Amino acid sequence: MLGTVLALTPILWLLISLGAFKIAAHRAAPIGLLLSLLIAVASWKMSWGLALSAALEGMLFSLLPILWVIVAAFFNYNLSQHTGAIDHIKELLFHCSADRRIQALVIAWGFGSFMESVAGFGTAVAVPAALLIALGFDPFRAAIVCLIANTVAVAFGVVGIPVTTLEKITDLPISSLSLDIGLQLTPFVFWVPILVVYATTGTLAGLRGVWTITLLAGASFGLVQFAVAQYVGPELPAIAASLTSSAVILLAAKVSPPVQLWRFRSEPADLPRSAGSEHSSARIAKRAQLVAWLPYILLLCLVLATSRLFPAIHEHLRLFRSSWLIFSGHGGKPLAFDWLLTPGTLVFIAAIIAGLVQGASLRSLANLLVQTLRQLQKTIITVISIVSMAKVLGYSGMVASVAITLAETAGGLYPAFAPLIGALGTFITGSDTSSNILFGLLQKQTALQLGLNPIWIAAANTSGACIGKLISPQSISIAATAVGLSGKEGELLAVTFRYALFFLLGLGIITFAFAH
Numbered sequence: 001m002l003g004t005v006l007a008l009t010p011i012l013w014l015l016i017s018l019g020a021f022k023i024a025a026h027r028a029a030p031i032g033l034l035l036s037l038l039i040a041v042a043s044w045k046m047s048w049g050l051a052l053s054a055a056l057e058g059m060l061f062s063l064l065p066i067l068w069v070i071v072a073a074f075f076n077y078n079l080s081q082h083t084g085a086i087d088h089i090k091e092l093l094f095h096c097s098a099d100r101r102i103q104a105l106v107i108a109w110g111f112g113s114f115m116e117s118v119a120g121f122g123t124a125v126a127v128p129a130a131l132l133i134a135l136g137f138d139p140f141r142a143a144i145v146c147l148i149a150n151t152v153a154v155a156f157g158v159v160g161i162p163v164t165t166l167e168k169i170t171d172l173p174i175s176s177l178s179l180d181i182g183l184q185l186t187p188f189v190f191w192v193p194i195l196v197v198y199a200t201t202g203t204l205a206g207l208r209g210v211w212t213i214t215l216l217a218g219a220s221f222g223l224v225q226f227a228v229a230q231y232v233g234p235e236l237p238a239i240a241a242s243l244t245s246s247a248v249i250l251l252a253a254k255v256s257p258p259v260q261l262w263r264f265r266s267e268p269a270d271l272p273r274s275a276g277s278e279h280s281s282a283r284i285a286k287r288a289q290l291v292a293w294l295p296y297i298l299l300l301c302l303v304l305a306t307s308r309l310f311p312a313i314h315e316h317l318r319l320f321r322s323s324w325l326i327f328s329g330h331g332g333k334p335l336a337f338d339w340l341l342t343p344g345t346l347v348f349i350a351a352i353i354a355g356l357v358q359g360a361s362l363r364s365l366a367n368l369l370v371q372t373l374r375q376l377q378k379t380i381i382t383v384i385s386i387v388s389m390a391k392v393l394g395y396s397g398m399v400a401s402v403a404i405t406l407a408e409t410a411g412g413l414y415p416a417f418a419p420l421i422g423a424l425g426t427f428i429t430g431s432d433t434s435s436n437i438l439f440g441l442l443q444k445q446t447a448l449q450l451g452l453n454p455i456w457i458a459a460a461n462t463s464g465a466c467i468g469k470l471i472s473p474q475s476i477s478i479a480a481t482a483v484g485l486s487g488k489e490g491e492l493l494a495v496t497f498r499y500a501l502f503f504l505l506g507l508g509i510i511t512f513a514f515a516h
Contacts (some may be wrong), residue, residue, distance in 0.1 A: 004405040006043050006275035010036040010389055013430045018473065020135065021258075025429065025474075026378040027144040035387045040396035047384040050329045054271035057326040058388030059334060065270045066336045066433060067376075067383055068344035069161045070120075075372045076295055076351035077119045082368055083358035085278025088292035090131055099212045099261045102253045104200040105217050106132050108145045109193050111244030113153035113221070117238030118296060120158040124150045125475060126482035131169065136267070139483035143341045145199045147470055147479050147496050151503070152192055153238040154432045154466040156225065159303070159343035160234030162462055169440040170458050174234060180459035182229035182237065184510055185466070188503060189222035189241075190215065190444040198221035201262060209258035216252050221245040234303065235343050237302045239296070262440070278358055295354035302346040317341050386429060388409070390437045399442050406442075409447035414450055416508040418443055418457050424505055426468025430475060435465035467507060470500040484514070 010032045017028040037055065040046040046054075080086040087112075096106045107128045116124035125146045132142035151431040155162055156178075163181065167174040193214045197207050203307035208215060290297075308314055325334045339345060357364055373380075393399050410417055423442065425435025439461050447457035469475050471493060480489050 003401050004400045006039050007401045011087050026381040028284040030383045033385045033389040037281050038390040045394045046396045047490035052389045053327045055388040058391035059384050062387035064385045065342045072344040072347035073119045076347055078372050079351050079355045083360055085292035090290050092131050097253050099258050101197045101200055101262050103135055104145050105198050105249050108149040109196050116153040116157040117242055122478040124480045129482045139485055143479040143483045145196055145497055148195050148199055152468050154187050154461045154469055155181050156234055156238035162436055165233035165433050166436040166440045170444045173453050175460055178229040178234045180456050181462050182226040184463040185221050190218035193217040212274040214251045215250050217245050220248040232307050294453050295350045298350035306341055386434050394441050400445055403442055403445035408447045418460040418511050422461035422464025423468030426465040426472050432465040432471045467503040468502055470496040491494045
């Protein structure tokens with residue numbers, strides 16, 4: 001029992017330091033790493049050489065591929081701001097409809113999910129929330145709507161990095177993980193758009209007139225995400241699903257608009273049926289729109305062309321692979337990195353080509369990369385520390401010890417709590433990827449101890465981590481800052497906590513029902 005308590009100490013430290021003491025993650029995480037090293041050596045009789053090599057492997061793994069894709073995604077977003085491309089994208093969304101429910105679906109659900117799929121790390125909440133405020137939404141309402149919307153796309157966000165990370169951590173087949181995550185989240189892709197409309201209007205009666213559009217938004221997202229997860233892989237599901245869902249919402253709103261537009265009580269009754277003037281949409285230059293969307297179009301093409309759908313290309317690019325054996329103790333294996341297949345490289349290629357077409361110079365691209373690295377320096381410290389800590393916990397045997405204790409304590413009910421553990425990871429770290437790093441191996445080993453399907457239980461960690469975004473202090477802080485409500489984080493959490501509880505209860509039932 002004492003061994004399990006000691007094994008949990010680094011994780012408990014993160015939970016207490018971030019949740020109770022509000023210590024910044026880039027300060028708390030290195031202390032967690034130090035604690036894991038000290039406990040591994042003092043209590044688990046791991047040599048300093050092996051402990052440090054485990055941490056070194058974690059550092060390299062955090063750099064390639066995790067931070068590689070994070071830096072690439074943020075660089076692409078900064079580039080779109082620099083060239084003005086993001087303004088053209090916002091302009092198109094601004095003129096979709098005057099119905100507040102349609103605006104919330106297109107911007108918070110569709111565009112927010114798209115931002116999560118290509119950039120993540122707060123942009124999926126901050127950017128849509130600012131857009132909704134520009135359209136006249138109350139800041140508190142805009143923050144809640146965007147936090148609710150930023151859930152199901154998180155699993156395959158940032159070009160699938162949470163799932164690819166889970167595969168590396170657990171050594172489980174990525175195709176099966178992608179499929180199970182898609183299955184677990186399918187019911188929620190219907191619920192989230194409904195709750196987005198509910199949060200916008202404050203009543204279920206607000207769904208009257210947009211039931212069809214709302215259900216189509218969820219159905220199109222769910223079908224595309226599931227199909228792409230099954231047949232392509234984890235890189236594209238959220239990108240393809242968010243774009244498809246947005247297009248379906250816009251098309252449905254144009255073909256069959258609500259008979260009665262829903263507006264806020266404070267608004268005049270004679271607003272036009274589009275958010276801009278009558279001819280505003282015509283003024284949006286088609287070429288400018290195409291150029292603005294170019295990095296995402298290129299990324300879509302690159303991910304498809306290099307996927308297993310084209311085995312000749314895929315296998316040829318796999319030749320550009322580096323492999324390093326860093327941890328030589330029990331369970332150690334070479335760490336491999338595919339330079340031309342990893343999503344980070346594809347994002348960089350798409351961003352650079354699109355940036356040059358959009359008028360950015362090579363000098364400005366270099367300056368933006370430096371700026372991006374400065375922006376992310378705290379994130380870099382946090383991710384390196386957490387991944388290194390997770391590797392030390394895993395190789396030392398501490399994760400296995402905790403898994404045995406969990407299996408003995410929870411028994412057959414464990415699957416119902418697996419999503420909660422994933423949500424806890426996001427609460428601690430603010431990231432689905434980091435939650436998978438912390439608890440992915442733990443979930444797998446606990447499942448094996450109980451004779452459960454390890455792929456299904458590991459997938460539940462990612463699915464639960466998505467829901468954890470609703471209560472993550474980092475996400476709530478970003479939302480509050482974006483809408484000018486700093487200091488009101490507690491009020492936001494009081495609302496989002498209820499939604500998170502509802503989602504986790506449903507996900508726990510689903511996970512338990514199919515765990516065998």
